[in-house]
Structure formats: C-alpha cells, structure tokens
Amino acid sequence: MALTLHDTLTRQSRTIQPLDGRTLRFYCCGPTVYGPAHIGNFRTFVAQDVFRRVVEMGGLPTLHVRNLTDVDDKTIRDSQKAGQSLGDFTRFWTEKFHADCAALNLLPPHVEPSAVAHIPHQIRMIETLIQRGHAYASADGSVYFKVASYPDYGRLSHLEDRELKLGASTTAGAMDSDEYSKDSLADFALWKARRPEDGPNHWPSPWGDGRPGWHLECSAMSLEYLGEDFDVHSGGIDLIFPHHENEIAQSCCSTHGKFAHHWFHVTHLMVDGGKMSKSLGNLYTLEDLQKRGYHPAEVRYVLISGHYRAPLNFTFHSLDAARQALQKLARFDKALLERGCAASPARGDLAPGPFADAWKTLTDDLNVPGALGAVFGAINRTKPAALTEAEVLACHRGLHFMLEALGLRLPPILDEAAVEVPAEIATLAEQRWNAKQSKDWAAADALRKELDALGWIIKDGKDGYQVMPK
RNA sequence: GGCGAGGUAGCAAAGUGGUAAUGCACUGGUCUGCAAAACCGGUAUGCGCGGGUUCAAUUCCCGCCCUCGCCUCCA
Numbered sequence: 001m002a003l004t005l006h007d008t009l010t011r012q013s014r015t016i017q018p019l020d021g022r023t024l025r026f027y028c029c030g031p032t033v034y035g036p037a038h039i040g041n042f043r044t045f046v047a048q049d050v051f052r053r054v055v056e057m058g059g060l061p062t063l064h065v066r067n068l069t070d071v072d073d074k075t076i077r078d079s080q081k082a083g084q085s086l087g088d089f090t091r092f093w094t095e096k097f098h099a100d101c102a103a104l105n106l107l108p109p110h111v112e113p114s115a116v117a118h119i120p121h122q123i124r125m126i127e128t129l130i131q132r133g134h135a136y137a138s139a140d141g142s143v144y145f146k147v148a149s150y151p152d153y154g155r156l157s158h159l160e161d162r163e164l165k166l167g168a169s170t171t172a173g174a175m176d177s178d179e180y181s182k183d184s185l186a187d188f189a190l191w192k193a194r195r196p197e198d199g200p201n202h203w204p205s206p207w208g209d210g211r212p213g214w215h216l217e218c219s220a221m222s223l224e225y226l227g228e229d230f231d232v233h234s235g236g237i238d239l240i241f242p243h244h245e246n247e248i249a250q251s252c253c254s255t256h257g258k259f260a261h262h263w264f265h266v267t268h269l270m271v272d273g274g275k276m277s278k279s280l281g282n283l284y285t286l287e288d289l290q291k292r293g294y295h296p297a298e299v300r301y302v303l304i305s306g307h308y309r310a311p312l313n314f315t316f317h318s319l320d321a322a323r324q325a326l327q328k329l330a331r332f333d334k335a336l337l338e339r340g341c342a343a344s345p346a347r348g349d350l351a352p353g354p355f356a357d358a359w360k361t362l363t364d365d366l367n368v369p370g371a372l373g374a375v376f377g378a379i380n381r382t383k384p385a386a387l388t389e390a391e392v393l394a395c396h397r398g399l400h401f402m403l404e405a406l407g408l409r410l411p412p413i414l415d416e417a418a419v420e421v422p423a424e425i426a427t428l429a430e431q432r433w434n435a436k437q438s439k440d441w442a443a444a445d446a447l448r449k450e451l452d453a454l455g456w457i458i459k460d461g462k463d464g465y466q467v468m469p470k
Numbered sequence: 471g472g473c474g475a476g477g478u479a480g481c482a483a484a485g486u487g488g489u490a491a492u493g494c495a496c497u498g499g500u501c502u503g504c505a506a507a508a509c510c511g512g513u514a515u516g517c518g519c520g521g522g523u524u525c526a527a528u529u530c531c532c533g534c535c536c537u538c539g540c541c542u543c544c545a
C-alpha cells in the first residue's frame with residue numbers, strides 16, 4: 001500500500017512511511033474537557049480515526065497519542081463556576097467525551113495523556129528552554145518563549161511578517177496587562193503565574209506558583225510518548241497558528257529532534273452554509289442529534305462524506321441522506337449473507353478484492369467521498385445472486401474491508417427494526433388488514449389514510465403487514 | 471491587508487487534457503387491489519465569470535467575482 005497524505009508544511013501530498021520503519025507514530029491535539037464536544041470537533045477526530053484505520057488496514061501498526069487538555073483558562077474558570085474541583089469537573093467531561101467517541105466508532109488512542117498529570121514534564125521543558133536562551137521569566141513569575149530566538153518561527157503557517165499584524169492587534173486593544181511583561185508581543189506563555197481567580201488550581205515551579213501555558217503540554221507529552229521525532233501531527237485547521245507553530249518552536253528548541261515530520265490538518269465543518277456558533281443556535285453536539293432520532297453512525301457518515309481538506313456543509317438533509325446510504329450498504333451486506341457468508345468476517349481475512357478501486361482511492365490522500373462512490377459503484381455492478389461462492393466470499397470480505405477502513409458499522413435494516421406500536425395504532429392496522437383480507441378496498445384505504453394522518457405507514461407483505469412510523 | 475481552502479446537477483460530493491463517479495431527492499418501469507419496500511432504468515451538451523494555450527479544457531495559464539477559515543490560546 002502506498003498511502004499519501006497532504007502535508008501542511010510542504011503543501012504537498014507525501015507518502016506515509018514510518019520513520020522507524022515499523023510503526024507509524026502520530027499525535028493528535030485532543031479536546032479541552034470543559035463541556036460537550038460538538039460535531040465540528042468530531043469532524044477532526046473522525047478524520048484522524050479514518051487516517052489511523054487506513055494506515056492499519058494497509059498493514060502498518062500505529063502508535064496513536066491524543067491528549068486531554070484538562071488544565072487551562074476554560075477548565076479552571078468553568079470548574080470554579082460549577083463549584084467543583086478541577087479534577088472532578090474534567091473527569092465528568094472526559095467521560096462524556098469518551099462515550100461520544102465510542103458511539104462514533106472512534107478507535108481509542110493507545111495513549112491519552114492528561115496535561116495536568118504531566119506538569120513536571122512541562123516544567124523540565126521550560127527549564128531546558130531557559131537554559132538554551134529560548135525563554136525568560138518575567139517579573140510576575142510567568143515564563144515566556146522568546147520567538148525572536150527561533151528563526152524558523154512561522155514556517156508552518158507561512159505568516160512571515162508577524163510584526164505588522166501584532167501592531168494591528170495592539171491598536172485594536174487586544175493587549176492585556178499580562179502582555180506588558182513580555183519582551184515582545186509575539187512571545188507566548190510557557191508558564192502562567194498564579195492569579196487569584198485560579199483558586200486552588202496552581203502548582204509549584206522554579207518561577208513560583210502557577211500553571212503551564214496551553215501550547216506546552218503537547219510538546220512535553222509528544223516527547224514523552226513519541227520521542228523527539230515522530231511521523232504525523234494532526235489537528236483542526238485553526239490550530240496551525242498559533243498552537244502548532246508554538247509547539248514546533250518549543251520542541252525544536254528544547255530537543256535535538258525535528259518534532260513532527262508530517263502535518264495533517266482537517267478543515268472546519270460548516271452548518272447550514274455558515275460557521276457554527278452558539279449565538280446562531282447551530283452548534284450541535286452528538287447528544288443533540290441523537291435526541292432528534294439520528295444514530296451516531298449516521299453522524300459519522302456525514303462527517304466523512306466530504307474530503308477532509310474541503311469545507312463540509314452539515315445539514316439535516318445530509319443526515320437523512322446518510323441514513324439511506326447506510327441502508328443501501330446494509331441491504332447489500334444482507335444479500336451476501338443470504339448467499340452463506342459468515343456474519344462477521346475475521347479481520348485477518350479482510351482484503352479489498354472487488355473493492356480494490358475504492359481502496360486505492362481511499363489511500364490517495366484519504367479520499368473518502370471518492371472511495372464511497374467507488375464502493376457504491378461496485379455494489380451497483382454486482383448482483384449477489386449471480387456470483388459464484390468464491391466471488392460472494394471475496395465480495396463480502398472486500399465490503400467489510402472498506403467498512404472497517406472507514407469505521408462504518410452497518411445499522412439494522414429499517415424494515416426489520418423493532419418498533420413500539422401504540423395499542424390504538426395496532427388496532428387500526430389490524431382492522432385494515434382484515435378489511436383487506438375481505439377485499440373491502442374502500443375500508444382498507446380509508447383506514448390506511450387514517451393511520452397516515454396519525455403518522456404511521458402500513459407495509460404489506462405476503463402473509464402479513466408491518467406498521468412503521470412515517 | 472497577509473496566508474490558506476473552496477465555487478461541479480434540486481441538495482451533497484468525487485474526478486479528469488478528449489467531451490462528467492457516487493449518495494439523497496425527483497421521475498419512468500417491474501411488483502402490488504392500491505401502496506410501501508425492493509429491483510431495473512432516466513435525470514448536468516454542463517463543471518463561478520471573462521480571456522488565453524491546445525486538434526481538444528470543466529481539467530493548464532492569466533485576470534476578475536463570490537463564499538469560508540486563520541492572522542495569539544477556537545477541532
């Protein structure tokens with residue numbers, strides 16, 4: 001397999017090859033656990049999950065690290081507001097996050113380090129940066145990274161002329177009192193001195209009590225679990241600047257390595273053609289969608305249905321379309337099962353087979369929409385009833401190979417799903433069936449119409465009928 | 471202003487220097503008492519606009535318009 005992936009730094013698609021020749025090591029910026037993640041956050045995590053699955057299905061083991069940001073301005077502020085300890089507060093939201101991830105069929109990372117549990121690592125990194133002349137402590141006990149000491153700063157985001165913009169933000173009044181203690185406005189905090197409003201949330205350091213700056217945790221924890229050099233670093237497109245730029249500066253100035261060798265950024269999700277925001281009321285969580293009757297698998301399908309580097313517009317219509325598309329896949333799978341396939345093929349037996357085109361497309365910069373198109377194309381060309389036994393088996397294994405690579409789980413076929421039918425509805429349906437049996441078409445149609453008005457549909461079979469909500 | 475992404479059928483979304491995958495929706499047919507489901511078909515002479523290169527461009531080049539994102543802590 002030759003998997004290619006676009007690299008933000010070089011702006012080119014590059015072949016994925018593990019630095020150590022054995023395992024692909026990659027780091028993803030995880031959630032800040034101070035509230036429920038929304039589907040925009042999950043677009044990024046799902047895209048990363050597809051990447052990992054494609055790498056693994058291609059035969060390359062991964063070492064996947066995704067952190068939890070459980071100490072920062074927002075977690076501290078909101079835990080205090082909730083009257084909870086920081087630990088209790090972030091644990092609650094971490095568990096919620098994990099539940100959502102499981103529902104979306106995300107593979108759990110191999111390591112999920114907590115920022116608050118790695119403060120000593122972060123302090124050590126700051127000490128090294130100070131020793132090497134890349135950081136300095138200010139009078140109030142904060143420590144800043146000296147951007148001017150790192151000539152490569154800005155390479156990832158290609159924002160060369162920082163000073164112009166910094167001047168602009170100053171005149172816009174963005175400067176707060178903290179920033180006066182910096183040598184340069186471009187410098188960013190590695191350690192933030194304790195403030196009264198932080199409550200009990202402060203830790204000792206050589207520069208006094210305080211807490212680590214946000215950017216530092218990823219540098220410290222990726223070093224701890226992946227080393228000075230590792231393969232891929234990923235996050236939402238908004239993290240390119242300043243977060244990843246800052247990580248590069250911290251890591252490259254405190255180690256002898258080159259940090260991440262490949263940058264994988266996922267474009268934002270849009271809702272109803274625009275940006276998601278609380279004020280517009282279009283910021284959905286997985287739970288919001290589940291309450292509206294959508295299954296997480298349908299949400300996942302929507303989130304992968306656009307290429308990760310293109311804007312994707314999320315709508316309820318797209319969720320409905322996802323439901324039908326998954327049904328189509330499930331029906332095809334069922335047709336294969338009826339030809340005698342095992343329900344769950346062993347993962348080791350999976351191979352692209354008749355879906356080789358789809359797989360090839362998927363390995364070309366994770367072209368999920370193209371791959372899905374190829375899957376359906378293959379399905380449309382295949383008549384399960386006309387296949388030989390060997391072909392049926394290969395087809396089934398190929399289908400499940402692709403489903404596994406995309407992380408799609410087939411839903412039950414809707415016709416067969418158990419539905420709770422209220423007694424009054426059941427009675428009307430029974431009356432209609434009886435009318436139909438006695439060929440009283442007028443009465444049967446009237447009852448069908450009545451049920452329709454109540455929101456129920458009758459589906460007749462040969463020997464019986466089914467009542468379904470509309 | 472700088473940097474980046476994108477503008478393809480009603481909606482969504484791939485793709486290619488030689489005349490446009492796929493999903494949804496819509497629609498014709500088979501089936502059905504009628505439906506539904508399923509299955510078999512159909513649906514962009516067109517790919518933001520204007521030039522240019524070429525035997526040939528939606529695909530390359532130039533200009534323009536529009537949308538979205540980032541520009542100090544937002545996936």
